[in-house]
C-alpha cells in the first residue's frame with residue numbers, strides 16, 4: 001500500500017509521529033507522500049522525507065492560502081517554493097488547486113487562480129506532477145489544466161459528479177485518488193455518487209490517499225486518521241469494483257510508483 005497524500009507534519013501527530021509511521025510500514029505500507037500546504041509545511045514534509053527512506057514530499061501552496069484572512073504568497077515565497085521543488089525527495093507540487101466551497105468571493109477566486117497558475121509553471125519547469133485539491137470548482141479547474149499536456153495531475157480526494165469524471169477521464173495525464181469518504185455509508189446519494197466514480201475510473205488511473213489526519217474511514221470515523229487506514233479505502237475499492245484487494249493494492253502501488261517516480 002502506498003499512501004499518496006498525508007499531512008504527518010501536522011500538530012495532530014506531535015505526540016506519536018514516529019509510532020504512526022512505524023505502524024504503517026509494519027502493516028505492509030510501502031511509501032508515503034507527505035503533502036505541504038504552505039512554505040512551513042512543505043519544509044517540514046522535506047524534513048520528514050530526509051529522515052525516512054520511504055517518505056517523499058510534495059511542496060505547494062493550498063488554495064486556502066489565497067484566503068481573505070491570509071495574505072497571498074509573495075513573489076519571494078514563490079521563489080522559495082521553486083527552490084524547495086529541486087530537492088531530490090520532492091516528487092510533486094501540491095497540494096494546489098481551487099476551492100469554491102470555502103471561498104465564494106470573486107476577488108478571492110481570482111487570487112486562487114493566479115496562485116494555481118504560478119505553481120503550474122513551477123511544476124512544468126521542474127518536470128514534477130501536480131497534486132490537486134478541488135472543491136466545487138470542477139469546470140474552472142478543468143479549463144485551467146486541459147491545455148497543460150506536459151504536466152501529470154492527480155485529483156486528490158476525488159468527489160466529482162459523473163459529468164466531471166467523464167471530462168477528466170478524457171485527459172490522459174489525469175489520475176484520481178480516493179480517500180476515506182468513499183467508505184461512508186451516508187448520506188446515501190453521496191455514497192452512491194462516489195461509488196459511481198470509483199467504478200467509472202479504471203484501476204490503472206486510481207491511487208489511495210489517506211489525507212491524514214483528516215477524513216478517517218468509517219472504521220475509525222471521528223478519530224484522527226493515519227496512513228495505515230488506507231487499507232480500508234483499498235477494501236472499499238475492491239468491493240465496489242468486485243475485484244480482489246490484492247489486485248487493488250498491487251495496481252495502486254504501481255500507479256503511485258510510476259506517477260510520483262518513487263523507485
Ligand SMILES: [Zn+2]
Nearest residue numbers: 005035095211
Ligand atoms: Zn490534503
